[in-house]
Amino acid sequence: MTPLLNIRNLHVKIREGAASVPILRGVSLSLAPGEVLGLVGESSAGKTMIGKATLGILPPQAVITDGEIFFDGENITHISVKARRRLLGTDIAMIPQDPMTSLNPVFRIGPQIADVLRLHLGFRAKEANQRVLELLDDVHINQPERVVKLYPHELSGGMRQRVLIAIAFACRPRLIIADEPTTALDVTVQRQVLRLIKELQSALGTAILFVTHDLGVVAKICNRVGVIHAGRILELSSAQNLFKAPAHPYTQALMAATPRYDRPNNALHPVPEALVKHLWDDVRRYDRGDFAKDKSHA
Ligand SMILES: Nc1ncnc2c1ncn2[C@@H]1O[C@H](COP(=O)(O)OP(=O)(O)O)[C@@H](O)[C@H]1O
Ligand SMILES: [Mg+2]
Structure with missing residues (x-):
C-alpha cells in the first residue's frame, strides 16, 4: 500500500549569514492512512x-x-504555491500549539470557521453557517448558537483549541499535523482535548503526525513513535514496543526523565550528561560525513 506520507532522507539547514546550520539530518519516516x-x-x-x-x-x-x-505517492517537496494551497486545508490540515494566536482576534468564531468552509469546500453562506454549528457540536462545544457569536478572547484556552480542532477536521483531511496541540493547556483540559482528537481521528480515519515532547501523550494516542534528537530519528517503533523495550539509550533516558503518575514516588533522572555528550559527538561525526564510512551507526 502507498504510504499516505513518506519522508525520505530529509535534510534541512538554516542559513545564518554565509554559514548554514543543519537542523534536520536525514529524517525518514512514513505514515499509513x-x-x-x-x-x-x-x-x-x-x-x-x-x-x-x-x-x-x-x-x-x-x-x-x-x-x-x-x-499519497506525489512528490510535494517543491510544489508550486498554487498546488500547495490546494493541498492544505483539504487533504492536509494542522492543529497548532497556541490556540490564541491561531485565531483572528477581531472576528467572531462562527465566521472564522465558515470562511474555511467557503474557501476550501465552496459552501454558500447559509450552508456554511449550518455546518459550523454541526462542527462545533462534533467537538463537544455546548450551545454552539451562542458560541459562534463570541470573539476568541471570550473563550477559554480549551474551547479555543476545540474550535481549531473543528477547523482542522472541517474539510475531512487525510492527514493532520498536530504540533504540541495540548501543551498550552491545563492538565485536565489536556486530557479532554487529547480524547477529542483521538475520538475524531478514529471516527474519520484521519492520519496524524503528532508532535509532542510528552511521552505520556504518546502512550495515549500514537500507534508508532519516532524519537528525535538533533534532527535525527534515533529510534522508530510501535508505541507498545517503545514503552515495553526502548532500544536506544536516549529513549530509555527520556523515559526515566518522564514523571509517572502511577508511580509518584519514582525518582526522576535527567538525561545523563555523558549520554548527551556522546550523542553530540555522534552528530558532529555525522556532519563531517564519517557515517558513510562507519556503517555501525547507520
Ligand atoms: N525561525 C527559525 N529560525 C532559525 N532557527 C530556527 C527557527 N525555528 C527553529 N529554529 C531552530 O531549528 C531547530 C529545530 O527547532 P524546532 O523544530 O522548533 O524544534 P522542536 O519543535 O523539536 O522544539 C532548533 O535548533 C531551533 O533553534
Ligand atoms: Mg516545536
Whole structure:
C-alpha cells in the first residue's frame, strides 16, 4: 500500500549569514492512512521543522538541501504555491500549539470557521453557517448558537483549541499535523482535548503526525513513535514496543526523565550528561560525513 506520507532522507539547514546550520539530518519516516505517528524529543530537536517541511511552511531562512516528501505517492517537496494551497486545508490540515494566536482576534468564531468552509469546500453562506454549528457540536462545544457569536478572547484556552480542532477536521483531511496541540493547556483540559482528537481521528480515519515532547501523550494516542534528537530519528517503533523495550539509550533516558503518575514516588533522572555528550559527538561525526564510512551507526 502507498504510504499516505513518506519522508525520505530529509535534510534541512538554516542559513545564518554565509554559514548554514543543519537542523534536520536525514529524517525518514512514513505514515499509513489512518495511522497516528508520534514524534517525541526534547525542545529544539527539530520536531516542529518536520511538520513545517511537510506543510511547506518552513521559515524563509530554512532550506531543504536534500531528500523528498511524498504525499499519497506525489512528490510535494517543491510544489508550486498554487498546488500547495490546494493541498492544505483539504487533504492536509494542522492543529497548532497556541490556540490564541491561531485565531483572528477581531472576528467572531462562527465566521472564522465558515470562511474555511467557503474557501476550501465552496459552501454558500447559509450552508456554511449550518455546518459550523454541526462542527462545533462534533467537538463537544455546548450551545454552539451562542458560541459562534463570541470573539476568541471570550473563550477559554480549551474551547479555543476545540474550535481549531473543528477547523482542522472541517474539510475531512487525510492527514493532520498536530504540533504540541495540548501543551498550552491545563492538565485536565489536556486530557479532554487529547480524547477529542483521538475520538475524531478514529471516527474519520484521519492520519496524524503528532508532535509532542510528552511521552505520556504518546502512550495515549500514537500507534508508532519516532524519537528525535538533533534532527535525527534515533529510534522508530510501535508505541507498545517503545514503552515495553526502548532500544536506544536516549529513549530509555527520556523515559526515566518522564514523571509517572502511577508511580509518584519514582525518582526522576535527567538525561545523563555523558549520554548527551556522546550523542553530540555522534552528530558532529555525522556532519563531517564519517557515517558513510562507519556503517555501525547507520
Ligand atoms: N525561525 C527559525 N529560525 C532559525 N532557527 C530556527 C527557527 N525555528 C527553529 N529554529 C531552530 O531549528 C531547530 C529545530 O527547532 P524546532 O523544530 O522548533 O524544534 P522542536 O519543535 O523539536 O522544539 C532548533 O535548533 C531551533 O533553534
Ligand atoms: Mg516545536
